[in-house]
Amino acid sequence: MKVAITGASGHLGNNLINYLLSKGVFVRILTHKNHLRVISDKIEIHSGDILDIKSLEDFLKGIDIVFHLASRISINGSQNGLVWDTNVLGAKNLILTSIKQKVKKFVYCGSIHAFNYNSKTIIINENTSLTTNLHRPVYDRSKSEAITLINELSDHGNNIEVVKIYPTGILGPNDYIMSRMGRILLNVFNCNQKFIIDGGFNWVDVRDVSWALFEASKIDSPNEDYIIGGHWLTLKELFNIALNINKDNYKIYSLPFKLVQISAFLKDILKIFTNNNSLFTLESVNAFKFPKNISYIKAKKELKYIPRKIEDTLEDTYNWFKEEGLLKN
Secondary structure: OEEEEEOOOOHHHHHHHHHHHHOOOEEEEEEOOOOOOOOOOOEEEEEOOOOOHHHHHHHOOOOOEEEEOOOOOOOOOOOOOHHHHHHHHHHHHHHHHHHHOOOOEEEEEOOHHHEOOOOOOOOEOOOOOEOOOOOOOHHHHHHHHHHHHHHHHHOOOOOOEEEEEEEOEEEOOOOOOOOHHHHHHHHHHOOOOOEEEOOEEEEEEHHHHHHHHHHHHOOOOOEEEEEEOOEEEEHHHHHHHHHHHHOOOOOOEEEOHHHHHHHHHHHHHHOOOOOOOOOOOHHHHHHHHOOOOEOOHHHHHHOOOOOOOHHHHHHHHHHHHHHOOOOOO
């Protein structure tokens, strides 16, 4: 079995490669900025870009399964169109090239943010509609549009099976590029995060998502969707667990959600707090309004998926930070 991965240098990509190698799988990766830290004779590196169809044709020759992880995550708007181009046009290019090169299985990593919700939403599951709300962040809409395109382009007797995975908030080790939540957790472990938002989210271990991607790739079905969730905790609950691992008496304080929301709005409009690369934006704040009840019953039933304890995720992340020399003490 030959497997190809886009987005291999990212947090999820590095962990998926580790898992695939542990299963003895040959891996071909597409990269134009190689942050891969895994060295193996079972890895073949291709230089290219998901927006360059020619490079994709070479990349996908002889491949059985492609895992499409490459994505541009944004909490700062469209980034001059890069979010939409990467997430939508990139996905379109890859599914079309996969069909052309006779790839058997297309595994797409979506996002829980692709689903539609409002203040009356009771539960999010695989039957929940995708968002078309123009008021939602461009990242959310781009992931929704990409899924719609993948479904449409694969549903024409093209003899390719498609499976889509929808992870919640990803945490965990091997975060070499350093994701947004990775940076925040590092701040917490280093006692540099004094204030947080009075909100929460559903958190999942990056290694559980990697496992689910591989297991889903083995499902014999033309088109499937799986939500891969974990545990809902407030930020204060999450960070208190982290501080307990750190064995530090450092205190973190929650600020009222509305106050932080207004402050983030002012920051976005007037640019008075920090630069555009800040972790503190209106989009990032509003993400913590997402519904609590996210169902992964389908994944539990069909993939035998069980998320690991959040305490284990945070402890392993702490130990990885320590091994990388990122902790102050």
